[in-house]
Amino acid sequence: MNLSEQPDIYNWPESHYVFVEKIGPFMQTAPAAWQEFHKLVGGLTTDKSFLSVASLYKVKPQNLYRAGVLLKTKPAEIPSGLKYEKFHGGKYSRFTLTGPYSQLPEACGRVFAIVEKTSLALRDDFFIENYVNDPKTTPEEKLITEIMVPIQ
Numbered sequence: 001m002n003l004s005e006q007p008d009i010y011n012w013p014e015s016h017y018v019f020v021e022k023i024g025p026f027m028q029t030a031p032a033a034w035q036e037f038h039k040l041v042g043g044l045t046t047d048k049s050f051l052s053v054a055s056l057y058k059v060k061p062q063n064l065y066r067a068g069v070l071l072k073t074k075p076a077e078i079p080s081g082l083k084y085e086k087f088h089g090g091k092y093s094r095f096t097l098t099g100p101y102s103q104l105p106e107a108c109g110r111v112f113a114i115v116e117k118t119s120l121a122l123r124d125d126f127f128i129e130n131y132v133n134d135p136k137t138t139p140e141e142k143l144i145t146e147i148m149v150p151i152q
Contacts, residue, residue: 002098003107005114010148012089012128015051018044018075018082019068026065027105030055033067040081041069049073056087056126066126090125092148100140104129104147111147125150 020037022029033055045053049072056066070087078084095114097107108129115122132144 001103001106001110003103003110004096005110007093007095007114007149009151010092010094010146012087012092012148013051014089015070015072015087016049016074017054017056017066017068017070017085017087018078019056019066019085020081021064021066021083023062023064026057026063029063029065030067033065036081037067040079042079044069044071044075044079047071047075049075053131055129057129058126087126090123091151092128093120093151095147095149097145097147098142100143101135101145104145107145108147111149115149120149121152123150123152 018041020033020040022033044050051070051072053069056068058064068082074084074086093115095107095111097103127150128146128148130146130148132146133142135143
C-alpha cells in the first residue's frame, strides 16, 4: 500500500457540498451512497465552480457517511434527491494514498492507528476523503486519494 504516513497540514477552504447521506456501517453505506449519488449528480461535476468529488464522514456518535461534490459557489439548483450544506472547511492533517480505492479501508485503518499513536489533537468535524483524479480516466494504480483528519 502506497500511503504517506507523515501528514502535511492543509487548510480546506469554505465550500458548498451537494451529497447523499447514509448512516450505518461504512462497508455497506459507502458503496450505496456513491451509487445513488452518481445517478442523481447531473452536471455538477462539470460545473464551472467544481472543486472536488469527496466523501465526508464521522465515525462517532454514529457512522455518518456522505458521498458528494464540493463546489466554490452554491449551485442554482440542487438535483432532486441530493442534500446541500455549506462546508466551513478548516485545518486538516492530510495523508495521501496512491492506488486503487479498494485499499481505502486498509489505508483509513492505518491513518486512524497513526492518529491514535501520535495523540493528534482532533476537532469535532468531518473527516474527508478527497478523490484527486478521475477513475474513469486514471489507471487504478495512479489514483490519488487524500485522507484528511480534522485537527485543532
